[in-house]
């Protein structure tokens with residue numbers, strides 16, 4: 164079902180400071196910056212690697228406010244790994260298959276994600292404490 168790890172989402176308090184760290188520590192490059200009001204984040208995608216199955220990224224996430232998923236996460240747990248995003252060919256189909264296995268969906272229908280992707284989240288309580296995201300990203304060929 165999973166094609167690749169599309170991205171690892173990392174919660175941070177200050178997006179610009181975190182970008183500067185990843186650029187200087189690891190030489191990563193920002194390929195996209197967006198504000199996603201629906202998800203309550205300001206985010207940047209930093210390119211890590213290319214593979215036949217598509218590219219992989221680090222996604223830095225700064226909350227737009229305290230009462231957002233990432234704002235609440237940082238208040239409770241501090242900065243750090245927030246979610247894992249897996250590439251899938253068809254997010255709606257993957258959701259159906261996963262729900263049939265009794266895993267709780269946060270999103271029953273795909274939503275708008277970074278770089279034009281269709282995304283959907285699975286509940287961390289049903290995935291061993293890991294917030295899990297499905298990403299259908301046809302444009303990610305670089």
Ligand code: MC0
Nearest residue numbers: 172199202232233235236245269276277284287292293294
């Ligand atoms: C919360 N919990 C997590 C977690 N966030 N566990 C693992 N990883 C996370 N990231 C745990 C809490 O510690 C708590 O457990 C329980 O889930 C309830 O959390 P809450 O924050 O008190 O309350 P809820 O239920 O309102 O929210 C949790 C939930 C929410 C996961 C449903 O954060 C959500 O809908 N997330 C999906 C959307 C999202 O994260 N958007 C931001 C990234 P305890 O044991 O203390 O009860 S957007 C994004 O990434 C887009 C732009 C993209 O990739 O393109």
